[in-house]
Amino acid sequence: MQEDVPADKARPVPVTVSLSYNEAGRWLDAGETVENVPLAPDQRDWLQAYVDQNYRPEPKQRRRPESFKAPEDRARY
Numbered sequence: 001m002q003e004d005v006p007a008d009k010a011r012p013v014p015v016t017v018s019l020s021y022n023e024a025g026r027w028l029d030a031g032e033t034v035e036n037v038p039l040a041p042d043q044r045d046w047l048q049a050y051v052d053q054n055y056r057p058e059p060k061q062r063r064r065p066e067s068f069k070a071p072e073d074r075a076r077y
Contacts, residue, residue, distance in 0.1 A: 019047065 012035070018024060024034045039047070066074050 014035075019039075027034050
């Protein structure tokens with residue numbers, strides 16, 4: 001049961017929460033509304049500890065220039 005609340009007193013309700021900048025960008029590209037809110041210090045500390053323990057960047061791989069590939073292996077634009 002929802003009470004009638006005047007528009008000036010209504011508060012937005014988050015549906016999905018993400019810390020990913022890229023994911024937020026995709027939502028914006030899809031026309032969704034994205035709000036930026038500050039992260040609470042205890043949540044930030046928890047996230048930093050998790051990232052420090054689990055994040056491993058993918059090793060960079062050198063891409064062979066298109067000019068050195070066979071014509072059938074080159075990207076088609």
